[in-house]
Amino acid sequence: MVLASAEGGRPPSPPEELERLHARVRACTLCGLHATRTQAVPGSGRVPAEVMIVGEAPGFNEDVKGLPFVGPAGRLLDTLLRQIGLSREEVYITNVLKCRPPQNRDPLPHEAEACLPYLRLQFKLVQPKAVLVLGRHALERMLPGVGPISRVHGQIFVRSGVAFMPCYHPAAALHNAALLDDLQKDFDRVREYLDQLLRGEPAAAEPAPPTTDPEPPPEAEQLSLI
Numbered sequence: 001m002v003l004a005s006a007e008g009g010r011p012p013s014p015p016e017e018l019e020r021l022h023a024r025v026r027a028c029t030l031c032g033l034h035a036t037r038t039q040a041v042p043g044s045g046r047v048p049a050e051v052m053i054v055g056e057a058p059g060f061n062e063d064v065k066g067l068p069f070v071g072p073a074g075r076l077l078d079t080l081l082r083q084i085g086l087s088r089e090e091v092y093i094t095n096v097l098k099c100r101p102p103q104n105r106d107p108l109p110h111e112a113e114a115c116l117p118y119l120r121l122q123f124k125l126v127q128p129k130a131v132l133v134l135g136r137h138a139l140e141r142m143l144p145g146v147g148p149i150s151r152v153h154g155q156i157f158v159r160s161g162v163a164f165m166p167c168y169h170p171a172a173a174l175h176n177a178a179l180l181d182d183l184q185k186d187f188d189r190v191r192e193y194l195d196q197l198l199r200g201e202p203a204a205a206e207p208a209p210p211t212t213d214p215e216p217p218p219e220a221e222q223l224s225l226i
Protein backbone atom coordinates (compact mmCIF):
# COMPACT_ATOMS: atom_id res chain seq x y z
CA MET A 1 0.00 0.00 0.00
CA VAL A 2 1.74 3.22 -1.20
CA LEU A 3 0.48 6.72 -0.52
CA ALA A 4 0.53 9.25 -3.37
CA SER A 5 3.00 12.17 -3.49
CA ALA A 6 1.86 15.69 -2.68
CA GLU A 7 0.92 18.04 -5.51
CA GLY A 8 3.86 19.81 -7.16
CA GLY A 9 6.28 17.02 -6.33
CA ARG A 10 6.71 18.05 -2.70
CA PRO A 11 6.81 15.03 -0.45
CA PRO A 12 3.73 14.99 1.77
CA SER A 13 4.27 15.86 5.42
CA PRO A 14 3.45 13.16 7.98
CA PRO A 15 0.14 14.88 8.92
CA GLU A 16 -0.79 15.08 5.22
CA GLU A 17 0.08 11.43 4.72
CA LEU A 18 -1.94 10.54 7.78
CA GLU A 19 -4.98 12.44 6.52
CA ARG A 20 -4.75 10.64 3.16
CA LEU A 21 -4.46 7.34 4.95
CA HIS A 22 -7.51 8.17 7.05
CA ALA A 23 -9.43 8.97 3.86
CA ARG A 24 -8.48 5.58 2.41
CA VAL A 25 -9.65 3.85 5.56
CA ARG A 26 -12.99 5.69 5.45
CA ALA A 27 -13.51 4.43 1.88
CA CYS A 28 -12.16 0.92 2.50
CA THR A 29 -14.14 -2.14 1.42
CA LEU A 30 -11.39 -4.72 1.87
CA CYS A 31 -13.36 -6.86 4.31
CA GLY A 32 -17.00 -7.53 5.02
CA LEU A 33 -17.16 -5.12 7.95
CA HIS A 34 -17.59 -2.23 5.51
CA ALA A 35 -21.14 -3.45 4.88
CA THR A 36 -22.23 -3.24 8.52
CA ARG A 37 -20.34 -0.17 9.78
CA THR A 38 -21.89 3.27 10.11
CA GLN A 39 -18.48 4.69 9.31
CA ALA A 40 -14.88 3.61 9.61
CA VAL A 41 -12.78 4.85 12.53
CA PRO A 42 -9.23 5.44 11.25
CA GLY A 43 -7.70 6.98 14.38
CA SER A 44 -7.01 10.34 16.01
CA GLY A 45 -4.12 12.32 17.40
CA ARG A 46 -0.84 13.73 16.25
CA VAL A 47 2.03 12.52 14.10
CA PRO A 48 4.73 12.02 15.04
CA ALA A 49 3.95 11.16 18.67
CA GLU A 50 5.96 9.55 21.45
CA VAL A 51 3.04 7.36 22.47
CA MET A 52 0.74 5.32 20.23
CA ILE A 53 -2.27 3.55 21.70
CA VAL A 54 -3.82 0.59 19.92
CA GLY A 55 -7.07 -1.07 20.95
CA GLU A 56 -9.11 -3.84 19.44
CA ALA A 57 -11.90 -2.35 17.31
CA PRO A 58 -14.47 0.46 17.34
CA GLY A 59 -17.57 -0.06 19.47
CA PHE A 60 -21.03 1.45 19.25
CA ASN A 61 -20.07 5.02 20.18
CA GLU A 62 -16.99 5.02 17.98
CA ASP A 63 -18.97 3.72 15.01
CA VAL A 64 -21.46 6.56 15.43
CA LYS A 65 -18.91 9.33 15.92
CA GLY A 66 -16.08 8.09 13.69
CA LEU A 67 -13.51 8.58 16.47
CA PRO A 68 -11.67 6.01 18.60
CA PHE A 69 -12.31 5.59 22.33
CA VAL A 70 -15.15 8.08 22.76
CA GLY A 71 -17.50 6.02 24.96
CA PRO A 72 -17.13 5.14 28.66
CA ALA A 73 -13.88 3.24 27.97
CA GLY A 74 -12.57 6.31 26.18
CA ARG A 75 -13.36 8.50 29.17
CA LEU A 76 -11.43 6.11 31.39
CA LEU A 77 -8.55 6.20 28.91
CA ASP A 78 -8.58 10.02 29.06
CA THR A 79 -8.42 9.86 32.87
CA LEU A 80 -5.54 7.37 32.82
CA LEU A 81 -3.63 9.52 30.34
CA ARG A 82 -4.25 12.64 32.41
CA GLN A 83 -2.96 10.89 35.54
CA ILE A 84 0.39 10.33 33.85
CA GLY A 85 0.58 13.85 32.42
CA LEU A 86 -0.53 13.09 28.87
CA SER A 87 -3.51 14.27 26.87
CA ARG A 88 -5.32 12.73 23.94
CA GLU A 89 -3.91 15.49 21.74
CA GLU A 90 -0.33 14.42 22.52
CA VAL A 91 -0.69 10.78 21.52
CA TYR A 92 -2.02 8.84 18.54
CA ILE A 93 -4.94 6.47 19.16
CA THR A 94 -6.28 3.78 16.87
CA ASN A 95 -7.46 0.16 16.78
CA VAL A 96 -6.34 -3.00 15.04
CA LEU A 97 -9.67 -3.05 13.20
CA LYS A 98 -10.97 0.21 11.82
CA CYS A 99 -14.61 -0.86 11.47
CA ARG A 100 -16.99 -2.08 14.19
CA PRO A 101 -17.74 -5.81 14.17
CA PRO A 102 -21.51 -6.42 14.44
CA GLN A 103 -22.68 -6.56 18.06
CA ASN A 104 -19.05 -5.95 19.09
CA ARG A 105 -18.16 -9.56 18.38
CA ASP A 106 -14.51 -10.63 18.42
CA PRO A 107 -12.52 -9.67 15.32
CA LEU A 108 -12.03 -12.51 12.87
CA PRO A 109 -8.48 -13.36 11.73
CA HIS A 110 -9.13 -12.52 8.09
CA GLU A 111 -10.58 -9.12 9.08
CA ALA A 112 -7.50 -8.27 11.13
CA GLU A 113 -5.25 -9.46 8.32
CA ALA A 114 -7.06 -7.27 5.79
CA CYS A 115 -6.85 -4.23 8.07
CA LEU A 116 -3.30 -4.60 9.38
CA PRO A 117 -1.56 -2.74 6.50
CA TYR A 118 -3.30 0.43 7.71
CA LEU A 119 -1.93 -0.07 11.22
CA ARG A 120 1.56 -0.66 9.83
CA LEU A 121 1.39 2.62 7.87
CA GLN A 122 0.10 4.46 10.94
CA PHE A 123 2.96 3.03 12.98
CA LYS A 124 5.49 4.28 10.41
CA LEU A 125 3.98 7.76 10.40
CA VAL A 126 3.61 8.08 14.17
CA GLN A 127 7.14 6.81 14.89
CA PRO A 128 6.30 6.12 18.53
CA LYS A 129 8.76 5.44 21.31
CA ALA A 130 6.13 3.48 23.20
CA VAL A 131 3.05 1.59 22.02
CA LEU A 132 0.31 0.79 24.51
CA VAL A 133 -1.36 -2.42 23.43
CA LEU A 134 -4.82 -2.43 24.96
CA GLY A 135 -6.51 -5.75 25.53
CA ARG A 136 -5.98 -9.35 24.56
CA HIS A 137 -7.09 -9.07 20.95
CA ALA A 138 -4.65 -6.25 20.18
CA LEU A 139 -1.97 -8.22 22.06
CA GLU A 140 -2.60 -11.35 20.00
CA ARG A 141 -2.27 -9.37 16.78
CA MET A 142 0.69 -7.16 17.68
CA LEU A 143 2.80 -9.39 19.93
CA PRO A 144 1.80 -12.90 18.94
CA GLY A 145 3.06 -15.63 21.19
CA VAL A 146 4.21 -13.54 24.20
CA GLY A 147 1.53 -14.96 26.49
CA PRO A 148 -1.86 -13.99 27.86
CA ILE A 149 -2.66 -10.41 28.83
CA SER A 150 -3.23 -11.50 32.44
CA ARG A 151 0.46 -12.42 32.70
CA VAL A 152 2.25 -9.92 30.46
CA HIS A 153 0.35 -6.70 31.21
CA GLY A 154 2.73 -4.03 32.48
CA GLN A 155 5.78 -5.67 30.90
CA ILE A 156 7.85 -4.03 28.19
CA PHE A 157 8.65 -5.82 24.94
CA VAL A 158 11.19 -3.97 22.83
CA ARG A 159 10.85 -4.55 19.10
CA SER A 160 13.19 -2.66 16.74
CA GLY A 161 13.85 -0.09 19.46
CA VAL A 162 10.17 0.55 20.22
CA ALA A 163 8.68 -0.40 23.59
CA PHE A 164 5.42 -2.32 23.33
CA MET A 165 3.48 -2.32 26.60
CA PRO A 166 0.45 -4.57 26.95
CA CYS A 167 -2.28 -3.27 29.28
CA TYR A 168 -5.78 -4.41 30.05
CA HIS A 169 -8.40 -2.79 27.83
CA PRO A 170 -10.19 0.06 29.68
CA ALA A 171 -13.52 -1.57 28.80
CA ALA A 172 -12.43 -4.69 30.70
CA ALA A 173 -11.60 -2.56 33.75
CA LEU A 174 -15.07 -0.97 33.57
CA HIS A 175 -16.63 -4.42 33.82
CA ASN A 176 -14.17 -5.77 36.43
CA ALA A 177 -13.07 -3.20 39.00
CA ALA A 178 -10.27 -5.51 40.15
CA LEU A 179 -8.45 -4.78 36.88
CA LEU A 180 -8.54 -1.02 37.36
CA ASP A 181 -5.69 -1.02 39.89
CA ASP A 182 -3.54 -3.06 37.47
CA LEU A 183 -4.41 -0.68 34.65
CA GLN A 184 -3.39 2.36 36.68
CA LYS A 185 -0.10 0.70 37.69
CA ASP A 186 0.59 -0.21 34.06
CA PHE A 187 0.04 3.40 32.98
CA ASP A 188 2.39 4.52 35.77
CA ARG A 189 4.94 2.15 34.27
CA VAL A 190 4.48 3.87 30.91
CA ARG A 191 5.22 7.22 32.56
CA GLU A 192 8.33 5.80 34.23
CA TYR A 193 9.55 4.44 30.92
CA LEU A 194 8.99 7.75 29.11
CA ASP A 195 10.74 9.64 31.92
CA GLN A 196 13.72 7.29 31.63
CA LEU A 197 13.84 7.94 27.89
CA LEU A 198 13.72 11.70 28.43
CA ARG A 199 16.67 11.36 30.81
CA GLY A 200 18.55 9.42 28.15
CA GLU A 201 18.34 6.21 30.15
CA PRO A 202 16.42 3.72 28.01
CA ALA A 203 14.85 1.11 30.23
CA ALA A 204 15.79 -2.46 29.52
CA ALA A 205 12.99 -4.65 28.38
CA GLU A 206 11.71 -6.97 31.04
CA PRO A 207 12.42 -10.56 30.10
CA ALA A 208 9.28 -12.38 29.19
CA PRO A 209 8.61 -15.21 31.63
CA PRO A 210 8.90 -18.76 30.32
CA THR A 211 5.76 -19.63 28.46
CA THR A 212 3.88 -22.86 28.34
CA ASP A 213 1.42 -21.45 25.85
CA PRO A 214 0.98 -23.30 22.60
CA GLU A 215 2.75 -21.99 19.52
CA PRO A 216 0.81 -19.13 17.92
CA PRO A 217 -1.10 -20.03 14.79
CA PRO A 218 0.59 -19.21 11.48
CA GLU A 219 -1.79 -16.34 10.75
CA ALA A 220 -0.85 -14.69 14.05
CA GLU A 221 2.82 -14.78 13.07
CA GLN A 222 1.98 -13.04 9.82
CA LEU A 223 0.08 -10.28 11.59
CA SER A 224 2.83 -8.95 13.87
CA LEU A 225 3.30 -5.23 13.43
CA ILE A 226 7.04 -5.01 12.76
Ligand code: SF4
Pocket residue numbers: 025028029030031032033034040097098099111114115
Ligand atom coordinates in the same frame (compact mmCIF):
# COMPACT_ATOMS: atom_id res chain seq x y z
FE1 SF4 B 1 -11.26 -2.02 5.48
FE2 SF4 B 1 -10.30 -2.50 7.92
FE3 SF4 B 1 -12.81 -1.64 7.65
FE4 SF4 B 1 -12.19 -4.12 6.89
S1 SF4 B 1 -12.11 -3.30 9.01
S2 SF4 B 1 -13.43 -2.66 5.70
S3 SF4 B 1 -10.08 -3.85 6.11
S4 SF4 B 1 -10.93 -0.50 7.11
